[in-house]
Amino acid sequence: MTRAARWWPVHSLLAACPPGAVVVGVCWGVQQLAALPSEQASRAWLIAGLGLLALGIALGSGLGRWRLRAAARPVSAILVLVGLAFATGGWALLRAHAGLASRLPPALEGMELVVRGTVLDMPVPSAQGWRTRLRIEAIESPAGLSAGPITARVSWPSPEAGRPGAEPVAGRDAPFVAGEHWRLALRLRRPLALRNPGQFDAELRALEEGIDALGTVRVGPRAAVRPQRLAGMSFALPVLVERARTALRDAIERALADQATPVRGVVVALVVGDQSAIPADHWERFNRTGVGHLMSISGLHITMLAGLGIWSVRRLWRSGLRLPGRGGPAPPAAWLAEPHAAWVGAVVCAFAYSAIAGWGLPAQRTCWMLAVAGFALLAGRARGAREVLCTAAAVVCLLDPWAPMAAGFWLSFAAVAAIIWHGSRMRLGQAGADPAMASPRGSPRRPWRPRAIARVRAVLGEAWRSQVAATLALLPLGTLFFASVSLVGPLANAFSIPLVSGLITPLALAGGGLALLPGPLGDWVLQLTAWLTEALLAALAVCDGWRWASLVIPEPEPLALLLAVLACALLLAPWPIPGRVWAAGGLLPLLFTPARAPPPGELWLTAFDVGQGMAVLVETSAGRLLYDAGPAWSGDSDAGSRVLGPSLRARGIHRLETMVISHRDTDHAGGALSLLRQLAVDQVASSLPDDHPVVRSAARHRRCRRGDAWQWGDTRFEWLHPADDDPPLARRAGANPLSCVLRVQSPAGSVLLPGDIEAAQEAGLLDRLDATALRADLLVAPHHGSRTSSTAGFLKAVAPRWAIFQVGYRNRFGHPAPAVLQRYREQGIGVLRTDRDGAISIRLRAGAEPRIALSRREPPRYWRMSVPEAADAEAP
Structure with missing residues (x-):
């Protein structure tokens, strides 16, 4: 043997x-x-x-x-x-x-450090400036500090950083490139992220990517040192790959400078994996039409390039080329058999493209599948596709133990597994001939036209079967991970897959490579690519315009998810099953699960973790009200698109009866426009001026006016502030005094939402109203717990059992003020904070204790960071 x-x-x-x-x-x-x-x-x-x-x-x-x-x-x-x-x-x-x-020690947070480090990644443009990974090798100042090597994701601010609506800095020269050594002043913090139900877990991703800290380069006159490039350059292979990615991206940006930002962003994303230039509204469109997987580095693109590698090697091996050898020139087959060489070419092409494209999870999955298949073929033991898929999944998990926590892992492998389960019985390296294209032995070869028609029919049939299998398999997972199902997805993918994988991606890669060479050929190819991309985006816009383009479905119950998976397995089974169509009934509990809502007699409140801002969802059995929409950070990044939209979709919420914008400050109104694009909002209530974009975009607008009230079932909503006769001085002093103050009263309990009112407005409420009109079980702390709010008299009148502080981690305002926190504790009020607890969900029911759920603690996970603070007073 x-x-x-x-x-x-x-x-x-x-x-x-x-x-x-x-x-x-x-x-x-x-x-x-x-x-x-x-x-x-x-x-x-x-x-x-x-x-x-x-x-x-x-x-x-x-x-x-x-x-x-x-x-x-x-x-x-x-x-x-x-x-x-x-x-x-x-x-x-x-x-x-x-x-x-390796995470940043808490003692170093917020300190201005002078460090020496090496740039590891391609600079990525953003509205704040440029982002990259920096390997911090030494801390020079303050003296005496020591820490092991730290990998930080740092931002290099641009002059426009922090301005609302600032555009990404794409098109300008980055101040650094991968491989350079720098001496910088940095302010670092731990990678603690916002934590909300249904939101992407950024802390887990930071651990997976080896990000130990987040930081900002200090470039102003108050910085300890000015950024200084040091001598030398790193020539490690990963750094060289990043420099090649940078050169490709810059060449494409120059060639497509006259194109619209979405078109340019899609082309760049397909070549180097940089998705920063694709606007948020276009990502929403891609997700609604079910083609979001194509606008990143998809396994389909890598498979296409691997197929191109197979075709090229086979042509080369059959070309009569002779290679030098010991016994003289010999054909390539003397060195390596054609099937083996073809698989080597496929694996090399796949790994090369994946490296240039950023080495994402779909790329890893496809590369390791091809590598496992190639290894089995070279060993002379070609394995079935199912064995290759399982081995590739094991390899990915051994290299990245956090991979099973990513939606992309399950979506990638489930789609391939469904295609294999539905119809592929081929063994790798043993693709059988299509009977439709074969000729009986000894008979004359069939004419080219019938053969071409048969080939096209076979390819289209296989593509249709694969698309049906993948669509069905991803239906349960799509509801689990994204709380939505694209009804136009099969149609959109039918024309998008061949266009993106077969034309746009190869042309973009060829154009990017040619653009690095002298001459206009690369620009011509990229302009053709841009024209095809523009046509694709126009077609997707038409699909997205249909009323029922997608469905918002709540996160499924375990039983409904299990029934849906079993139904999909039966529908895709490769053997005949009597009455197979009836298995589709197993999908009904998943597709028609209603959004969870409070039963009569209960009042639900969710204070979202939006950083330094405010966003509170109030739910009754008769309707939902969102009080404020969180902050806008920069460009098209805001709490509406990043936090509230995903969290509401995870609950199956696609409609709000009322959205309140308490005042015009961006930490309260910044996410409103994004939400108006994502959700159906019956009416907006606010103190905003008539020319504000939110007022103009609302289907119906009403002003919050003291004394106005309305009823949803047994729940009463009443405006306590402002009034039309408020003194003009308050309007000139800023938006905070005009905050809409809303009191919610139901048999289950009461809630007071005061916005950013301060001591003067609190005193006005005490003068006009008696104690019972202000009393509430839950209080959202006025003005995030600033020193100028939450007076002792106001807290005594409201007498809440719990107070919620919506504040950002290490925010620059110092909210909540220590003296204010002490004031709450002295009055026996329980304190909850979004920076420490994440999103806070409270369910009130008459005659029962409030049920409180804290997103950062439930369920507990080892990678989640804590915010140290003295224990809060227990609620009475």
Whole structure:
């Protein structure tokens, strides 16, 4: 028995589905831990697992005299599976320990540090300036500070940074390039992110990407040092790849400078993976039409390029080319068989494009699938597609133990698995001939026209079957991860996939490469690419304009999700099933799940974590009201698009009866326009001037006026402030005194929403109203807990059980003020804070204690950072 044949049972075992499922399952399970075991225990698990794995492989492969009978082979399989589970768990835990240990120490937060570091990434433009990763190698000042190497995502501000509506700085020369060494003044903080239901977990992504801190380069006159480029340059391979990406992006930007930003942004995203130039409203359109996966580095694009590599190598191998050898010139097949060489070409093309495109998760999945398939073919043991898929998933998880927590991981593998399950029974490297295109032996070759028609029909049929399989498979996952289903997705993908993967992406890559060379050819190719992209965007706009382009579906219940998965499996089963169409009934509980709403007699309140801003959702059995829409940060980034929209969609909420904008400050009104584009809002109530964009965009607008009230079922809403006769001085002093103050009263309890009123307005409310008119169970702290609000008399009159402070982590205003916090505690008021607790959900019910859920703590996860603070007073 040859050595390869002796070891092949091991390869076969490791390539089978159960080991791959064990690796994925263990990696997913580790990420559910609230706390990590000790590093010593994790290392012991890894060592024990490797030992069991080695023993199982040795027994199963029959090394030396350890030959087992067939009946005893399951023993080796069990040892392999158990050892693989222990080794995978230990490896994932050690990776997690290493990631947490390298995070920025809390003692260094907010300090201005003088550091030396190396730029690691391609500079990415934004409205704030430029972003990149910086490897901090030494801290020079303050003296005496020491920390291990820190990888920080830093922003280099532009002169327009921080201005509302500022555009990205694309088109200008970045102040740095990958590989340069710099001496900078930085202000760093831990990568603590906003935490809301249904929102992307940025803290987990930072851990996965090795981001230990977030920072801003100090460039003003008050900086400790001016940015100084140091001598030398890093020539590590990843840095060289990043410099190549930068050159490609800049060449495309120059060639398409006259094109619209969305067109230019899509072309750049398809080539180098930089999606910063694609506007937020276009991302919303891509997601509603179900083509968002095509506008990033999709596995389809990589597969297309791999196919191009296969075709090129086969042409080269059949061209008569002769290569030098020991016995003289010989054809390439003498060195490597054509099928093997074709797979090598496919893998090389896939990895090269994925590196240029940023090495995202879909790219990793496709590359490792191709690599596993190529390895099996080179070993002479071509495996089935299912085994290759499972092995690729295991490889991705071993390289990135956090991968199973990403939606893209499950979407990528589920789509391919569905296509395989539905109709692909081919073994890699053994693609059979199409009967429609074959001619009986000895018969004359069929004319080219029938052969071409048969080939086109076969390709279109396979594409249609694959699209149906992928669409059905992604239906349950789309509702789970994105709370929406695109009804026009099959149609939009039918023309978008061949256009993007077959034309736009190859032309963009060719044009980008040619644009680096002298001559106008690259510009011509890129202009053609831009014209095709513009046509694609126009077609998608038509699809998106249909009323029922997409459905918003609440996050499914486990039983509904399980029924939908079983229904999809039956509908896609590759064998005949009587009455198969009735399996579609299993999708109905998923598609027609109503949005969760309070039952009669309950009042729900959610204070979103929007940073330094305000956004509170009040829900009754008869309607929903959103009080303020959070801040606008810069450009098209605001709380409406990044926080409120995803959180509301996860609840299945696509309509608001009322949206209140308390006043015009951007930390309260900044996300309103984004929400008006995403949701149906019956009316907007505000103190905004008539020419404000939110007022002009609202379907119906009314002013909040003291004394006005309305009723939703048994819940009463009443405006307590402002009044039409407020003194003009208040209007000249700023927007805070004009904040709409809303009191919500129901049998379940009462809520007071005061906006940004300050001491003078609080005194006015006390003068005009008696204590019962202000009394509330829940109070959102006025003006985020500033020193000029929350007077002792006001708190005594309201007498809340709980107070909510909506504040940003380490905000520059110092909210909430320590003296104000002490004032609340002295009156026995329980304190909740969004910077520490994340989004705060409270359910009030008559005769029962409030049910409070804190997003940062529920469910607990080991990677979530805490905000240290003294214990709050317990609620009475």
